[in-house]
Amino acid sequence: MNNRYFFDKRDWKRRTIKYGAIFLISFLPIVLFNILLDGVIEQNWIVILLDCILLLIFVVIGNWICEKIFEARDAKLERLRSAREEAESLKKQILEDSYKRKRQEKQENKKKKAGNDTESIDIEITEPDKKAKKNKGKATSKKPTIIKQTKEEE
Structure with missing residues (x-):
């Protein structure tokens, strides 16, 4: 289990979704399993052992599924963030180029005026x-x- 999000208070939505999904993925099959095996297995300790094994398996599977989903979401957000930064840098570069061009035009106009005053x-x-x-x-x-x-x- 990846604990990098455990102490991040801003990411409570991620934790809620993750643990909710793990809960649903883990306990629903166990409940269904217990309903199906209600009268089949007579010893309770075997049912409890099978429940624990299934719970462990489904928690691991649920955690893996949630991590893959969140990794895909993080990759998408990172691509959007990098595209936004690239757009901002291009905008900044265009503004700088236009400023330089205007300044150069002003200097050329001054030179032309100075050339006419000779x-x-x-x-x-x-x-x-x-x-x-x-x-x-x-x-x-x-x-x-x-x-x-x-x-x-x-």
């Missing part, structure tokens, strides 16, 4: 004038030097 910016730099030095800082008219610079170079 227009040149004119910066005027005036060189110091030689005449200004002679005139002690007074401004003279000289054409400014224009340098083209892009945002990427900054």
